[in-house]
Amino acid sequence: MxxxxxxxxxxxxxxxxxxxxxxxxxxxxxxxxxxxxxxxxxxxxxxxxxxKIRGGLTYFETLAREQPGVRHAISATRGNHGQSVGFATRRHGLAATIVVPHGNSTEKNAAMRALGVTLVEHGDDFQAASEHAAALAERDGLHRVPSFHxxxxxxxxxxxxxxxxxxxxxxxxxxxxxxxxxxxxxxxxxxxxxxxxxxxxxxxxxxxxxxxxxxxxxxxxxxxxxxxxxxxxxxxxxxxxxxxxxxxxxxxxxxxxxxxxxxxxxxxxxxxxxxxxxxxxxxxxxxxxxxxxxxxxxxxxxxxxxxxxxxxxxxxxxxxxxxx
CATH class of the missing domain: 3.40.50.1100 (Rossmann fold)
Structure with missing residues (x-):
């Protein structure tokens, strides 16, 4: 790369x-x-x-230039990527939904909510949460933010x-x-x-x-x-x-x-x-x-x-x- x-x-x-x-x-x-x-x-x-915050900042700066019509993003995380998405979407005035597995860190969850994201709990591990985020993105027409990009x-x-x-x-x-x-x-x-x-x-x-x-x-x-x-x-x-x-x-x-x-x-x-x-x-x-x-x-x-x-x-x- x-x-x-x-x-x-x-x-x-x-x-x-x-x-x-x-x-x-x-x-x-x-x-x-x-x-x-x-x-x-x-x-x-x-x-x-x-x-992770650094990647969220560049990702959404590029998204704002290349796809200005995006208003709602979704991703999956164990916590730090989700905070990155929440921090960056708030700077750009976008909505964000984050999917985490059940039993995720309570304090990371709280930090994401404090950044204004909608938190969804699904599955027993990150992979299950990621697959659910993909399904929600498809169902609701949301922009899916990958965890590696x-x-x-x-x-x-x-x-x-x-x-x-x-x-x-x-x-x-x-x-x-x-x-x-x-x-x-x-x-x-x-x-x-x-x-x-x-x-x-x-x-x-x-x-x-x-x-x-x-x-x-x-x-x-x-x-x-x-x-x-x-x-x-x-x-x-x-x-x-x-x-x-x-x-x-x-x-x-x-x-x-x-x-x-x-x-x-x-x-x-x-x-x-x-x-x-x-x-x-x-x-x-x-x-x-x-x-x-x-x-x-x-x-x-x-x-x-x-x-x-x-x-x-x-x-x-x-x-x-x-x-x-």
């Missing part, structure tokens, strides 16, 4: 009109813990608490352009760990790497309890896998997107898995070492870096704290020593 310089720069203008760049910090305690220089990109600091990737790429640009006068990261849900974040990191002309290795991170993209990477083609993660709802993908798999096969140095227990430990470490709150997917990159710390000892490591939208009760349980 390639973008021109003009496309990336236009995405930067669109995103930065709505929010400032998020910071990246080399936290001393994290670096001491891993025996490497560790830079954390804080996408948990966006107005929606996660990186070129325009979403273009917007999210601005996060990693910020990251690489901020470090260009120092030592570019030897490796960047990127969590994978449906793959827009990873594809965006690859696009930003090309735009910035850096040679940083990209390692995708998936839940050990939702291994579709790791299995697809190993098989060289899309492979479905069951989802049993209790903690990493942002990575709870059962059916991979073929276009996303193509990008990962082409651009990833590796795709690794982290367990809920490893993610919980990384959430605790992020809180103790940086006093940042990370949701499960948001701590996955650190969990992978900890898992691979011997490989990268003495190097410069990048992690994306992709979101901080975790329910209070779950986070309290994690801080207390549990995985959920």
């Amino acid at each position: 390639k973008f021109t310089r003009e496309e990336i720069e236009a995405a930067q203008r669109t995103v930065h009109a709505a929010m400032p760049p998020t910071p990246q910090y080399a936290w001393p305690l994290l670096s001491q813990r891993l025996g490497a220089t560790v830079w954390a990109k804080h996408e948990n600091h966006t107005p929606a608490g996660a990186f 070129r325009e979403l990737v273009r917007g999210v790429s601005t996060a990693y352009v910020e990251f690489f640009d901020a470090l260009k006068d120092g030592t570019p990261p030897d490796v960047l760990f990127v969590p994978i849900g449906l793959g827009s974040g990873f594809a965006a990191a690859a696009a930003a790497r090309a735009y910035c002309g850096v040679s940083t290795k990209l390692i995708g991170v998936v839940s050990a309890h939702a291994t579709a993209y790791r299995d697809s990477f190993r098989a060289g083609k899309p492979v479905e896998s069951p989802v049993t993660t209790r903690l990493a709802d942002g990575m709870a993908c059962r059916v991979p997107v073929p276009e996303s798999v193509e990008v990962i096969l082409r651009e990833a140095d590796d795709v690794v898995t982290v367990t809920d227990d490893e993610i919980a430990q990384a959430m605790r470490i992020l809180f103790s070492d940086t006093h940042n709150v990370a949701e499960g997917a948001g701590a996955a990159a650190l969990a992978a870096a900890l898992q691979q710390q011997e490989r990268w000892r003495g190097k410069t490591v990048g992690i994306c704290v992709s979101g901080g939208n975790v329910d209070t009760g779950m986070f309290a349980g994690v801080l207390g020593g549990g995985a959920s």
